[in-house]
Amino acid sequence: EPEVTQTPSHQVTQMGQEVILRCVPISNHLYFYWYRQILGQKVEFLVSFYNNEISEKSEIFDDQFSVERPDGSNFTLKIRSTKLEDSAMYFCASSGAGWEQFFGPGTRLTVL
């Protein structure tokens, strides 16, 4: 069964460093999403991406964040200068035409 994959599973970084979180969506899906979940809190939407551009972004998704689909299979989230409050689980999701979203296993980002 096709699945969304994410790498790495856990990333530890120093405050101020750049990180890139990687996702491989399900191959025939067209809609891609990033969500995050701070420990103990609910999952929050960050950004959606369709047709090689951002279709919607939340207030959280400020200038330190960017997304890219560099090669037709990977979907990346870059955080330019990490802050302590960026520590969270980051989930990638993808969907086809039916709006049901399929989630990856998540990347746990720890900013020290």
Added chain:
Amino acid sequence: KNEVEQSPQNLTAQEGEFITINCSYSVGISALHWLQQHPGGGIVSLFMLSSGKKKHGRLIATINIQEKHSSLHITASHPRDSAVYICAGTYNTDKLIFGTGTRLQVFP
């Protein structure tokens, strides 16, 4: 403001019990989603519904459009059902707006 609220926050049950988790949402929803989050953190979509009722194995999801309310039922609960169950809504866009989740523990 688009919102999704769940109850209860925590739920414990004995194996075999019938379980109900409730979700209420603000007006304008396009679809209501039920998801399961495993202890390791992974999220799995269980149901997406905009009307009526759906069933998959021991799981049943219902939605009442007039009351803006949805329920997730688990029949004959089992310890492996222990997880966080989350309802989420899509409104006029495809982003999911998540509830806070219900932590379910089923004891043998």
